Amino acid sequence: MKNVITKIIEKYHKDKTRLMDILIDAQNEFGYIPSHLVSQIAEELDMSDVDVEQTISFYHFFSQKPTGKYNIYLNNSAVALMMGQAEVAATFEKEFGIKFGEVTPDGKAGLFLTSCIGMNDQEPAAIINNLIFTRLTPFG
Structure with missing residues (x-):
């Protein structure tokens, strides 16, 4: 190293x-x-x-502990929360079987919360492996 x-x-x-x-x-x-x-x-x-x-x-994108191959950073700003972020977060946790701040046992996915990502007009939003996804819903 x-x-x-x-x-x-x-x-x-x-x-x-x-x-x-x-x-x-x-x-x-x-x-x-x-x-x-x-x-x-x-x-x-x-x-x-x-x-x-x-x-x-x-910076949210730096980590000092192992993260997943696919990292999901869900925005937790006030606007995101008003637009349904909690439901989206619950869906991510259910689908991956982990809580935010954790990585799946196989190391494939990590769930993380982050502050504003500049998408307040399109919340809830997430950054997944450096790509921005907007207007997320708990239904896919």
Whole structure:
């Protein structure tokens, strides 16, 4: 893993302003960003661990624990809740047999809540593997 991270960082010329790109590549490589790599990334970019952790924790699409092959991020904004998000969430949980914040035992799907995704006029909405789905209903 260490050599992979070093190669990713070198790809961006050890430029700390490219932290987002580095984290995206790391997550694409491993499926998540293992916590033990945070120190390596920080050290190689001459940053603090806290700076790297803050970036990871701020953005919903970064994870420090394994996620599913298919990740569903359901918007939980006030507008989404008013437009039936709870019913859609219950359907996802029933269909996958897991709660939000969990990954299926086979690692194929993960359910996650996220804040506004810019689709307030088309709620409930979700991002599924970087594709936006709008006007979701509990009926499919």
